[in-house]
Amino acid sequence: MAKKIRVGILGATGYAAAELMRILLRHPGTEVTALGALPEECGPLKDIYPEFTGRLDLDVRPHDAESLAKACDLVFCALPHAVSFKYVPGLLDAGLKVIDFSADYRLKRPGVYQEWYKVKPDEANLAHAVYGLPELYRDQIPGARLIANPGCYPTGVILGLAPLVNKGLIRPDQIIVSSASGTSGAGRAVKRNFLFCEVNEGFAAYAPAGHRHQPEMEEQLSRIGRVDVRLHFQPHLAPMDRGILSTMFAWPTRDLAGDELLKLYHSFYAKEPFVVVRDAPPSTKHVVGTNYVQVCPLVAQGKVVVVSAIDNLTKGAAGQAVQNMNLVCGFDETTALL
Amino acid sequence: MAKKIRVGILGATGYAAAELMRILLRHPGTEVTALGALPEECGPLKDIYPEFTGRLDLDVRPHDAESLAKACDLVFCALPHAVSFKYVPGLLDAGLKVIDFSADYRLKRPGVYQEWYKVKPDEANLAHAVYGLPELYRDQIPGARLIANPGCYPTGVILGLAPLVNKGLIRPDQIIVSSASGTSGAGRAVKRNFLFCEVNEGFAAYAPAGHRHQPEMEEQLSRIGRVDVRLHFQPHLAPMDRGILSTMFAWPTRDLAGDELLKLYHSFYAKEPFVVVRDAPPSTKHVVGTNYVQVCPLVAQGKVVVVSAIDNLTKGAAGQAVQNMNLVCGFDETTALL
């Protein structure tokens, strides 16, 4: 058997990292060799995530670039934004391939990053980072040293709207996106408002003034549409572990029939292994635990309405990261993801 | 002590009826004397809803107008649409006051009812029915013989938008409403798609082509705004028992500051016992089990965004019905509802 790719994970205590481990345990071509976190978060993995007892016998340790370079060929960096960019340059310098889960290398224009994140980005590496949405950048991913793994909301929204903006079928300046996310999207940070009894049996809107995933959606959709796309993004928190449903409202630029729209989507995504086009709105339940995105485009009430569903931890984070790794490392794109 | 109002409930096996019983058990001025349902649904209440064992010792029976007229002064009719209008005329003829939960007496224009419900309404009684949203029709309710209790979605949406359309502050023809409801909104009918394992851990959009509550919202908002209001209404199903959150997006007709908007809402609802105006978006968790609606109006991303939260079974059904009953019967409006 070919030598396995040795994989490290930084930020190993978060939910996306745990999902990543779950997927990698099924991957025949990789071996997880290092788990890193801040010193106060470290310990045997089985104490941090008891589900890995007897399955992945590793300690989470305060790794640095040097120790990772010895143990790994590729590192998944599942750190928060503005933390990631402190580690990524060292990892790249040590010759590691990096797939980064944070927002630090997603926004191509440094000024936009600085506006939304209030710090300057790592411009040197931003320049060569590839936005890891295989459906749009499949050609560029294999050769990349640094992949910016897309945000969870952007993955569902960009894939939901891409055919429409690409074909100029909706007004690009008047799109409304109402999304609902499971609570794992908030991460594993210990905050009162994410206690079970605060979230359970409740549904809430948040960040009405603007969410950091919005410029990411706009940048990518503008590129696809070769036009300045502006959207109004309103996220909600739903009482469930996983899943994002995005309902998108747009004004058509010409008369559109539902059948035509459906045909367009089927054609646009014909060769995509993880995009499923449907003629009825999906539930997040139909994609949870998978790397699939389900997209339903409709003409309704005089508008174009698109509903997309993903699992925020899989296609919205760890699954997509493995999809990227598969492309980077020359595995079949769907390995460990079916 | 004054003689108690004797109350009957038709459609006593549904969730709204159960919520109604819960509220009425706390009401010092009423007594539940009759529970009616279709023959196949009948039996001791404690077998149908074990929570009432030892609390409300009644049988659910196949009542008719005559037997109800003997046992009751007022009847809550919690039947489905197009069933209600078969019972209501007889109840009125028998001299009973009726508070109807269905859509049968809500839409003032018979043609609109027929378009959405595919049957002809009971025009004779529609003509004198009062739309039971006390915040808008408090003066007309006390004298009414027939109250059309508002729909659950309309209650949250109308109260959320009323100040804006009344003052002409938003474009009336371009309003987008994205709502999420707890599953009790679907009723207690035994259908596969409402099984626990189908709903739990899932979030889904439904009825994209149009929902029957939309003309109700439009009719009432048009009246309040003295202009033709059209909105795009998209409901979702959330994995929780109760609660509706409505997020409403509208285009302002002039420059608006957030403070001004907040002040307007505080003033508009200053005397309302059940409307709470907030400056941060509510969660349904903040209103569940109560008759309150929480409304948060914001200026955000160049638009007006209003988020409202209600309990669909309380302010969206049984609580509002008791509020109406209190007005009809001369009780303090908040009796049993605080």
Place this chain on the structure above:
Amino acid sequence: MAKKIRVGILGATGYAAAELMRILLRHPGTEVTALGALPEECGPLKDIYPEFTGRLDLDVRPHDAESLAKACDLVFCALPHAVSFKYVPGLLDAGLKVIDFSADYRLKRPGVYQEWYKVKPDEANLAHAVYGLPELYRDQIPGARLIANPGCYPTGVILGLAPLVNKGLIRPDQIIVSSASGTSGAGRAVKRNFLFCEVNEGFAAYAPAGHRHQPEMEEQLSRIGRVDVRLHFQPHLAPMDRGILSTMFAWPTRDLAGDELLKLYHSFYAKEPFVVVRDAPPSTKHVVGTNYVQVCPLVAQGKVVVVSAIDNLTKGAAGQAVQNMNLVCGFDETTALL
């Protein structure tokens, strides 16, 4: 109208306190006049619990005995164990009646308290404290200055087993209790293991070596049975907000028929307003949001099996506290609790 009882709440930021406020807002004879908490927890109540916006316009403040004595007639002390006994003596000295939610005054034998809680109790006040389970101590409660409000698990278990141990119908040294509690039982403390994504969709056993509520159950049941009762208590955490179901297994001391058992329970609890005896096992859903306990005694598989259900925040905490307050203050025992 008679002057209202002025009520204060210490530990006002916890879930039991919030439930208490909800109940007291419905109580015609009381007025909440003071809310106390540690300085770092203080602020407007509506920021801590947005559900009280516009309903209870108070600030949570770092109250002491002196300020409470001025503002209140009676104080509910909803503080953790070993904190409560620092405040209660001062409150009593200031002439206030106290209903204490903690374990500090529940265990009559100081040594048992010290064994389980690792600190010495307040023996002086322990001596006159009355265990506030009205079903057992209704006569002593009205005259008490200090009520030890029972624990949540003990309430359901004691009421479930009382008739059996009282009549000597089960072996007192061989009782197994397997209970499951909703997550609000863990309080509002911000701990990782109570985050939504840790609790949701999971069911777990905890504290197998022994839980602090066990000696409380044993002390009360021993008293009722006039024999040394020992039980094995195993709690579990269930993915729901509220409710405790206790399933109790015991060996009968003689041949027992199911009917006889049911008759015994009906007779034992005949005059109890909040105990509902049933012939089928209840769900916590049948009592959630109420002050009722549902008890189902069965002869099954050669044993006596009793299943009891309560809402841990209501009959298991705040509801029972109000029941006690009603008795102490001369209100009807069920006021605000139906």
Place this chain on the structure above:
Amino acid sequence: MAKKIRVGILGATGYAAAELMRILLRHPGTEVTALGALPEECGPLKDIYPEFTGRLDLDVRPHDAESLAKACDLVFCALPHAVSFKYVPGLLDAGLKVIDFSADYRLKRPGVYQEWYKVKPDEANLAHAVYGLPELYRDQIPGARLIANPGCYPTGVILGLAPLVNKGLIRPDQIIVSSASGTSGAGRAVKRNFLFCEVNEGFAAYAPAGHRHQPEMEEQLSRIGRVDVRLHFQPHLAPMDRGILSTMFAWPTRDLAGDELLKLYHSFYAKEPFVVVRDAPPSTKHVVGTNYVQVCPLVAQGKVVVVSAIDNLTKGAAGQAVQNMNLVCGFDETTALL
């Protein structure tokens, strides 16, 4: 590549069948070629389970033994008890290997089956059926033509108690088992008591007089212990999709230390790929979506307490069935299950 095993599924519309498809989609050595159900349940799989849209493009059809024999090498029979035994003989006669999910071939003594299921079993095939718990019957499974896949509760309970009864460390006639299951255990039948709003936020005991899985546990444990094992089994329904936690209480036959017990379990299960022994009680959350069983044996409160956790649809049904198939067909036992 070797020719793939062609697999059929009868009872394809149930939850266990859906889980089976999910697992088989990851299996490199099998291909699903036929899905069968009653005529009224048939249709395109994507309409019955939208999650398989674009992933498994098959119709569910009313297959018989003949059509299955043409299309398949092996059939998973996921039918209800007393239905399965009508199909299995024909499948075996047609030369198919069968893995049966029902209880029809689990109980070796026909009289016991008849007592609990009220019909006579298929004695001819019962005689050669192998109980498919690989941890106990690994040697017999590869040569079997008919595997009786164990029940969900029995899997967790038998694996939890096997080391104890095998070594004679607990009294065999006095074992109490209190289990809680997620709602998928009730299947996909459309019944009122499994509606979302009936199950959610509730925890309930059921079947106190005796559950059909009890004789299965007793038969297997008696064999392991070479003694007549009797247990008291009490199941509960928990508000979650999946997972079974069993808490087992037993009396030790001699002084036992916790360490000794833990060492025994580690040794007993040393070579098992799917049994994880832990020193702290698991949550179902730690095994959901996996084929693992987590077992924690403890000495507590003078008794032996064992807590085991499985996913009822995976190790409790479809995962274990694939584990059996792997053994039957000569695949690595863990294929598609890690």
